[in-house]
Amino acid sequence: MKKILLSGNEAIARGAYEAGALVACAYPGTPSTEILENITQYKEIDASWAPNEKVALEVGIGACFGGARSLVAMKHVGVNVAADPLFTLSYTGVRGGLVLVTADDPELHSSQNEQDNRNFAKFAKVPMFEPADSQEALEYTKLGFEVSEQFDTPVFLRSTTRISHSKSAVSLGERRTDLPEPKLERNPAKLVMLPGNARKRHIDVEKRIIDMEDWSSSQPFNRIEKGAGEIGVITAGVSYQYVKEVLPDADVLKIGLVYPLPKKLIREFAAQYSQLYVVEELDPFIEEQIRAMGIEVTGKDKLSLCGELTPGRLKKGLFGEAVPSEDCSPELPQRPPNMCPGCSHRGVFMELNRAKAYVTGDIGCYTLGFMPPLSAMDTCVCMGASIGNATGICKVLSPEEQQKVVAVIGDSTFLHTGINGLMDMVYNKSAATVIILDNRITAMTGRQENPTSGFTLTELETYRVDLEQLCRAVGVEHIRVIDPYNIALTRKTIREEMARPEVSVIITTRPCMLVPRDNLERRTPLFVDQDKCTGCQACMRLGCPAINWDAVNKKSNIDKIICTGCKVCQQTCGFGAFLEYGEQS
Amino acid sequence: MSKVKNILLAGVGGQGILLASEVLSEVMLMAGLDVKKNEIHGMSQRGGSVVSHVRYGDKVYSSIIPEGEVDILFSFEMLETCRYLPLLRQNGQVIINNWKIAPPSVALGKQAYPENLTENIRQQFPNTKVVDGLDLALEAGNAKTVNTVLLGALSNVLDFDRELWLTALRKMIPERLLDINMKAFELGCQVK
Numbered sequence: 004m005k006k007i008l009l010s011g012n013e014a015i016a017r018g019a020y021e022a023g024a025l026v027a028c029a030y031p032g033t034p035s036t037e038i039l040e041n042i043t044q045y046k047e048i049d050a051s052w053a054p055n056e057k058v059a060l061e062v063g064i065g066a067c068f069g070g071a072r073s074l075v076a077m078k079h080v081g082v083n084v085a086a087d088p089l090f091t092l093s094y095t096g097v098r099g100g101l102v103l104v105t106a107d108d109p110e111l112h113s114s115q116n117e118q119d120n121r122n123f124a125k126f127a128k129v130p131m132f133e134p135a136d137s138q139e140a141l142e143y144t145k146l147g148f149e150v151s152e153q154f155d156t157p158v159f160l161r162s163t164t165r166i167s168h169s170k171s172a173v174s175l176g177e178r179r180t181d182l183p184e185p186k187l188e189r190n191p192a193k194l195v196m197l198p199g200n201a202r203k204r205h206i207d208v209e210k211r212i213i214d215m216e217d218w219s220s221s222q223p224f225n226r227i228e229k230g231a232g233e234i235g236v237i238t239a240g241v242s243y244q245y246v247k248e249v250l251p252d253a254d255v256l257k258i259g260l261v262y263p264l265p266k267k268l269i270r271e272f273a274a275q276y277s278q279l280y281v282v283e284e285l286d287p288f289i290e291e292q293i294r295a296m297g298i299e300v301t302g303k304d305k306l307s308l309c310g311e312l313t314p315g316r317l318k319k320g321l322f323g324e325a326v327p328s329e330d331c332s333p334e335l336p337q338r339p340p341n342m343c344p345g346c347s348h349r350g351v352f353m354e355l356n357r358a359k360a361y362v363t364g365d366i367g368c369y370t371l372g373f374m375p376p377l378s379a380m381d382t383c384v385c386m387g388a389s390i391g392n393a394t395g396i397c398k399v400l401s402p403e404e405q406q407k408v409v410a411v412i413g414d415s416t417f418l419h420t421g422i423n424g425l426m427d428m429v430y431n432k433s434a435a436t437v438i439i440l441d442n443r444i445t446a447m448t449g450r451q452e453n454p455t456s457g458f459t460l461t462e463l464e465t466y467r468v469d470l471e472q473l474c475r476a477v478g479v480e481h482i483r484v485i486d487p488y489n490i491a492l493t494r495k496t497i498r499e500e501m502a503r504p505e506v507s508v509i510i511t512t513r514p515c516m517l518v519p520r521d522n523l524e525r526r527t528p529l530f531v532d533q534d535k536c537t538g539c540q541a542c543m544r545l546g547c548p549a550i551n552w553d554a555v556n557k558k559s560n561i562d563k564i565i566c567t568g569c570k571v572c573q574q575t576c577g578f579g580a581f582l583e584y585g586e587q588s
Numbered sequence: 589m590s591k592v593k594n595i596l597l598a599g600v601g602g603q604g605i606l607l608a609s610e611v612l613s614e615v616m617l618m619a620g621l622d623v624k625k626n627e628i629h630g631m632s633q634r635g636g637s638v639v640s641h642v643r644y645g646d647k648v649y650s651s652i653i654p655e656g657e658v659d660i661l662f663s664f665e666m667l668e669t670c671r672y673l674p675l676l677r678q679n680g681q682v683i684i685n686n687w688k689i690a691p692p693s694v695a696l697g698k699q700a701y702p703e704n705l706t707e708n709i710r711q712q713f714p715n716t717k718v719v720d721g722l723d724l725a726l727e728a729g730n731a732k733t734v735n736t737v738l739l740g741a742l743s744n745v746l747d748f749d750r751e752l753w754l755t756a757l758r759k760m761i762p763e764r765l766l767d768i769n770m771k772a773f774e775l776g777c778q779v780k
Contacts, residue, residue: 314655
């Protein structure tokens, strides 16, 4: 059979298709985003972005209660948001199969923490599969739907960044077409979780986990690979690949279902070795459960609780060998990410810096406002936190200090969970200023549509949420809508609203520079008139990647290949040195 | 069983590294080999440092190249080459694009872009080839074909049928950009 290269995320999307899923829903988040983007190629599946992960899961649950198979995807921290429906879904169980993908991010490549979501499986009593490559990502997604229906439970599929974003060869299968047609079917004793019903369901949940534990010991996804017979390793997910790389002769128990663990199989395997290892990233999730069975293992005493594993790190942990890394050359200038040239957030952060604002931040491209020289972010906790954090900190400050507090939040994050914070801010009479950086796209994850963009995941035109009206509806009286490319206006507005001892919202209106339907034309790049440039470096406060400092001539210049002509730099220059090509100098 | 070979692509977000590693992986797959490739998305369009791991052989396990086992460092930017040199095995090979992109600290005038990079790299790894990627891309007719020029240069040191490369390019590159990329690939192949 012909094989093709698929990323883990592409394989999960394909798995949902082959399993006969009819609905897929998600909120974008690295490293999970491409799952839904890829599902859109399968027209049989209704695919959509939800405003947040809780809604995404609730939509998935609805489809599952209607009798369809549904897939819901999110990044690890998204499961925190979706935890409320999740824990009760565990009690109701399913009608059509439901697979919830959690894409974890060990090493925090693009996240605010590196929580290990295997703990959610145990906490919510929901079984969890963990694939080790793209073929398994496809197979386990399909299997997840089968198991979901067989055991009347939602099923987790846990990926990690290195699974989601690695490509490996995959054989494809056909889509199932023999599933029952969805239709209404009432079953209130199972689906209405009033205490009387839920108490009974809880008993079923506990029995389900015990049943699955027995069952999974004889399932092929938990398999033993014989080696030289001297050392035994228990592992799962991407760690399996590193074990095969570093310990090619070890006997390996590769676990496909990481919760509930196949205890019978583990006992049989463990009994054969005097030296038994558990190799896993982040928490000692498998290790602790094996220790609780009374079996001695080597695990987190040798391997770190922090960061991801690599072949080298595994070698170092097990054998103490020194391993080279790219951090070996600390003298080289670092290359952190930066806001794009022409990004509409840049001028806002320069002005927040100049106004000495205390900025409660949020999750999005604008979190890069933390980086020097903008250096205008003081907190960043989670999606939507900026507004609640601003309300809270104002409660404990003097009226003068309260004036310094500004919350910044993007359009997508505001609709995700920021709007609740704003309701609270007005309701409880806070005094902070909120800036909604509306660039009409979920930019950081790679430009996904959201309810402020006017388009759906499948590019259908739809209603565009009017942020100004929305803020007014929750009671904000002072709303200023500004063009963030107008620096004087941005400065004046920020300062006036910071000084106001009431809640106020500033909405900035420039779309993301990278969005193709951007209604701005690409403008001509600027250049720096070297005779007029005095080398004062006022423009350098923007940290624009298109502006370079010429250390020899002590003047600024512009890289015309990447300059977008937003003209923000022109407004920082007191000497008229920033000119358009063709303009008289 | 043939040994697994490891190519590490390095550079700066926006240079077309991910597309280059797609083409490369496709060539390996068509040659009948097991292939894995791995990279971190997310920050790649925001000017950050980008790497992509490509591994191929009869059977590949880890998609991350074991540290110190990179056979070829295939780099799109001078400074990024230096960052990943420690991951190269002894006597490893380096292919560098002769292009400097200032990181923020350099653009802001806080740090200097390191000097004599090529000499330093050659000293450690005599098997180093420097390609004037941008010049050749401009000769092909589009600055954005640098990645294809570099693939041409890489194809010279790998033992795969030329036809596989051309098929992979035809498969991965949009129709309207194909001619210009084919020309870029040719120019890369001619680099000695």
